[in-house]
Amino acid sequence: MAEAPGDIEQLIDLMARLPGLGPRSARRAVLLMLKKRGAVMAPLATVMAQVAVSARDCARCGNITNSELCEICRDERRATGELCVVEDVADLWALERGGAFKGRYHVLGGTLSALDAVGPDELRIPRLVERVAEEGITEVILALNATVDGQTTAHYIADVLTASGVSLTSLAQGVPIGGELDYLDDGTIGAALRARKRF
């Protein structure tokens, strides 16, 4: 009465753990893979196994890389003295897609959270303090998410770094480009109004 052979059930269970996929869509994904065993499934398995072995955290900034240091930390042109602090690699990728930042990053690996018992030592905060002292950093940009946990973490980091005398900045808050006021939440409209600038 089993629907599928054991290893296929196991594959569906594992796929269902990925974000964006539930049990139903994991089953559909596995069925497509089974239809395209040569074109999708085999290469996917190969690349995945390879990445599982080769990927590691950059020893300096915490970005994902295949070497000791990531591409950005190895790039001497990016030693601008500006350090952008982000929660996660996803945020680093988002900033890189924007292409506006030319300095280096520091990936915390999460936010402080009393609920999940995440303290400063679980994140890369001690390493951030060392880097600010060692790398001639002049400005630390706190690019943390505009959530409660993100902002708590930003304030904690600001406290810790005050003694170093480094300049601390954060991302501007306001209306997104292309955004319509009617669809924005009150908090964003309030922040954009408070930070209004001369036209």
Place this chain on the structure above:
Amino acid sequence: MAEAPGDIEQLIDLMARLPGLGPRSARRAVLLMLKKRGAVMAPLATVMAQVAVSARDCARCGNITNSELCEICRDERRATGELCVVEDVADLWALERGGAFKGRYHVLGGTLSALDAVGPDELRIPRLVERVAEEGITEVILALNATVDGQTTAHYIADVLTASGVSLTSLAQGVPIGGELDYLDDGTIGAALRARKRF
């Protein structure tokens, strides 16, 4: 300026080909895998490689299996003389989850489609005709989807099997269990009304 190392980009591209995942959600899925390399990524790669090698189509019915014949075809208790014709393995799984059918299946592998140039020989229709003759089949249940292509295929199969004298049936159409009339399309309500039965 590359966001991620090459093999990770490749993994994101491959994941984005799965149904239900676009480029954004593929990236999120890969980031989760990178966070849980040991618990998710490594086992996923292993099971996927294993399935890519071991999975094949049942030589008799077209179901997915690890052996020459699938579990259902090997189960002698299911040689009931009833054969349920479905489009895809997904449909077979759905019927097995229901648990109401005790006979065997025949998976066509798709539907006839003039647009996609799928003729009877691209599907397992010739094999179906052979099976009806060889296996002492008394009833063929056409459990094809209630779509135009599904119903075209059902009519074609009915034509081909008429000469064999086998009894041909199809799934009942009507209101789904728990369904609310207000949310049903007109076609379903019409079909349910035409097929009404004594209370």
